[in-house]
Amino acid sequence: MTASSLLHRSPLPRTFYARPARDVAKALLGARLLRLVDGQRVGGIIVEAEAYCDSAEPDRACHGTRNNGQPTLRTTVMFGPAGHAYIYFTYGMHWMFNVVTGEPGQANAVLIRALEPDTGEWIISHNRRKQPRSKWTNGPAKLTAALEIDNKLNGTELFSAETVLWIENGRAVLPAQIASGPRVGLGKTPEPWFSKPWRYWITDNPFVSQYR
DNA sequence: AGCACGATTAACT
């Protein structure tokens, strides 16, 4: 393998993201999330994702619904154009990676919850040392730690030619292999939002997050 | 100005 092939990028186009979050979440299963770290590609196959703010009525689980549905310093990117990275800090220590979907002015987004690592695994193993490979990227904050994704990448254009963070075509996933269920970690979110089946994952994939 | 909690994780018992 040559040095130039290591740097090759073929990101999904902006138009891939410009549709409802649930459609994007399902289409992302099997795609490969990649991050350039010290000139090396690091990442894996997306195996679990959740849709937020994808309904006519305000999704009470969605950050974009807070502050009376108006953008804040934190959520501005969510309200912007599709194909950008919305990255936020939570629980005092964790970063979460989302892709912005839909039309500008709406706060649609998809949370990437788990990857099957397949690229630059020596870098992932360093970032996730002390953990077994099965737990390197099987959770939303685990994968950001593994791929060195933090606030410096908030707002990144995932489709630009020079991006250091992008998603490309990966593995084919048939509709029959996609499972769905309620989103994880919604806490006090009221019904019906608590139970909306807007979490999608690849059936039987061992890197899907474990706990509820 | 103060406060409760979060789109979680790892290390406990």
Added chain:
DNA sequence: GTTAATCGTGCTC
């Protein structure tokens, strides 16, 4: 199964 870690955000007073 239970709990500490750790702090920015949005909401209430």
